[in-house]
Amino acid sequence: xxxxxxxNQPPHRCGALLDHLSRRMRLRSESVLAxxxxxxxxxxxxxxxxxxxxxxxxxxxxxxxxxxxxxxGLLNDLEAENLIExxxxxxxxxxxxxxxTDVGVKLLVRAEFALAAVEDEVLCGLTGEQRETLYELLxxxxxxxxxxxxxxxxxxxxx
Amino acid sequence: xxxxxxxNQPPHRCGALLDHLSRRMRLRSESVLAxxxxxxxxxxxxxxxxxxxxxxxxxxxxxxxxxxxxxxGLLNDLEAENLIExxxxxxxxxxxxxxxTDVGVKLLVRAEFALAAVEDEVLCGLTGEQRETLYELLxxxxxxxxxxxxxxxxxxxxx
DNA sequence: TGGATCGTTTGTGTAGGACAAACCATTAAT
DNA sequence: ATTAATGGTTTGTCCTACACAAACGATCCA
Numbered sequence: 164x165x166x167x168x169x170x171n172q173p174p175h176r177c178g179a180l181l182d183h184l185s186r187r188m189r190l191r192s193e194s195v196l197a198x199x200x201x202x203x204x205x206x207x208x209x210x211x212x213x214x215x216x217x218x219x220x221x222x223x224x225x226x227x228x229x230x231x232x233x234x235x236g237l238l239n240d241l242e243a244e245n246l247i248e249x250x251x252x253x254x255x256x257x258x259x260x261x262x263x264t265d266v267g268v269k270l271l272v273r274a275e276f277a278l279a280a281v282e283d284e285v286l287c288g289l290t291g292e293q294r295e296t297l298y299e300l301l302x303x304x305x306x307x308x309x310x311x312x313x314x315x316x317x318x319x320x321x322x
Numbered sequence: 323x324x325x326x327x328x329x330n331q332p333p334h335r336c337g338a339l340l341d342h343l344s345r346r347m348r349l350r351s352e353s354v355l356a357x358x359x360x361x362x363x364x365x366x367x368x369x370x371x372x373x374x375x376x377x378x379x380x381x382x383x384x385x386x387x388x389x390x391x392x393x394x395g396l397l398n399d400l401e402a403e404n405l406i407e408x409x410x411x412x413x414x415x416x417x418x419x420x421x422x423t424d425v426g427v428k429l430l431v432r433a434e435f436a437l438a439a440v441e442d443e444v445l446c447g448l449t450g451e452q453r454e455t456l457y458e459l460l461x462x463x464x465x466x467x468x469x470x471x472x473x474x475x476x477x478x479x480x481x
Numbered sequence: 482t483g484g485a486t487c488g489t490t491t492g493t494g495t496a497g498g499a500c501a502a503a504c505c506a507t508t509a510a511t
Numbered sequence: 512a513t514t515a516a517t518g519g520t521t522t523g524t525c526c527t528a529c530a531c532a533a534a535c536g537a538t539c540c541a
Contacts, residue, residue: 176434177453178347178441179369180460182362183386185344187464188337190387203341204497210338221518227342228349230499235520249519257507257518275335282337288463294336297463300456301339304447305346363528379488389530394489408488416487416538 184285191281199274200244208237209246209263209271214306217262219252246270343444350440358433359403367396368405368422368430373465376421378411405429 189203196202201209211226212218218226224234238261241247246267252258263271286294348362355361360368370385371377377385383393397420400406405426411417422430445453 174438174450175454175457175461176437176441177457177460178351178434178437179362179366180457180464181340181344181347183366183370184460184464185340186366187387188340192337203338207338207342207345211342219518228346231519232500232521233498239520252518255508255518259519275337278335278337282335286463288465289459293459293462295334296455297459298334298336298339300448300452300459301336301343302334303452304445304456305339305343306447380486390488391490391531392529398489414487414539418488 188281188285191284192278195277195281196274199270199277201270201274204237205241206271206274208241209267209274212247212261212263213268213271217260219258220261221258223261241267244270347440347444350444351437354436354440355433358429358436360429360433363396364400365430365433367400368426368433371406371420371422372427372430376419378417379420380417382420400426403429 192203192206196206208223208227211223215226220234220238221231223238224231227234229237238247238249242249244266245264248262248264249259250262252260282294286297289297351362351365355365367382367386370382374385379393379397380390382397383390386393388396397406397408401408403425404423407421407423408418409421411419441453445456448456
């Protein structure tokens, strides 16, 4: 009733498609990531940390929607490889501020490069431009969600 | 070197984002789908079957990238609820042609409707138009992949 | 007739991840 | 100052998804 004369068809649900495509991607990614000593969920954590530029473990747990105890294990893996660094927060010494190390940044780049072939295979139905659009949409959606999850993040006043 | 004067920045990798967003969606979907007696992977199977309009179990296994034995269990669940139907293929009586029943179609619609709130929450960072674009991209990508997987599908000559 | 294929059943193993309990260090409230 | 609450960690238990193998019946094909 607003303005557009668009056909009022039922909105498409992309949950199942998202799941399906994600699964295809993840399955193939595992073999590519293995030589780097990474698993798909490590890559997610690294990616999120890079996008955030650091986070407390609690916030990270919220964003990843993982149980806190499992986040500990995940970060232990990454810290053992010197990919992340846990520093005590100066404002609240109970907190750990988790950040990517230089090694982590570099490995993340290498991993993403290695995944190029996988993406080419899974997203073969899309043009380069469409893939970029897809990336933008996914990025925008996840970022907004993260902001939602990060209600009252006193940790980082810039948030 | 083709034509476009686009800035030549490293292409963005959306594997991790895809995984991340998919996880968020799946976690929330579970509670919504539970009252309907469905799990996320059931919904994927139903969705794929609807998009395909029927398939042999083998092809379905390829598309879902699942082990054949696990597909059997998945279909057993769905058949027990009368959501799908297994018919013997007339051309090759070893094969089962799997198709949605009317009940299945209706339940799938109901499930998608129930998932509207979940999508609204997870995709709150996107406008309606952007969500539609996302759907189109995901649909296009999965369909192409399915065609790839379905090499020489003698089952359905129309393919 | 014999070998290959589709689907099915059963069983085994592994991994992800949820959850709970107990602990330490630290902060905040009284 | 004592107490309660919080962030992180460890340990241990449990469940589910899934891959994988083996064996079977039915069917197709050479």
